[in-house]
Amino acid sequence: MDCKHVEPLVSGYLDRELTQQESQQVRIHLETCDSCQALYSDLRQLKEKTGGLDWPLADTAQLAAMENDLFSRGAQASGWLLMALDALLLVAFTVYDYLSAPDVPGILKLCFVAFHLGLAVLFVMVLRQRLMTYRNDKYRNVKL
């Protein structure tokens, strides 16, 4: 038997669904033909992997679809943006309100500014490090 006749029988051979005679012919051919042997090996590995696949029997499939749809991603981005803008406005108003208060001594205002400036610098440093780590993380798109 040549490759043209053996190739369609490889799946049947793999699944033990051939007659004894066909099975013997395929086996003999596989021993001498590298390309058919490679095909048999590939199909056998795929068969084993498919047999061992996990199929999520929960709502994770729908959950993933919901999380990835355009509306959800847009809503999430809008939510974060609104929160960040709101926080900035609140901080700016508080700082303005405190610094413009006439009854607070100047030295206290200086301490207040220095303390919060220090906090802001630390926050920006941590944020910068996180962003750099994220940018260089080659596994960031890998879902575990």
Added chain:
Amino acid sequence: MQQITPGALHLAMQITGSHDDALDILQNAVVKSLEHRNAPRPGEAGYKAWFYRVVHNLAIDWLRRENKIDRHADIAESVADDDPAQTLATAQRHRTLHQALAALPLVQREIICLKDFHDFSYAEIADIMAIEPGTVMSRLHRARLALREKYMALENTPGAEDGL
């Protein structure tokens, strides 16, 4: 009955790509099996293949009736997220194989699942899918060749692991 329902639920999900719809289909299949007078009884020879054929028919009917799109790709997105015990490489390979299966036509995906996941014989597959027994081997072989092609294409994309 309890022994075959998890597998039948898998089959319904492999066809529809939706867990909730697969549950509905399974429930309808159980009702049909109880109503059908000439159906094999649980435990009898051929009951499992008969029940899977009912699930197959109901799932295909559901796809046609609802004109649903194939949502198997969602499974490929969500798979392996739930099992932290899996190694990174195994999780990636499973995801790639799910993506390759998702890229196949429904008929090819189903025949591969019936053989390689559910381990039915060719005669049983012919019975479940209502096709000629003589065509199972050739259809399955073509499906496996298509799966190999898709899988290798995905494996060869940048960042993927090498080899089958």
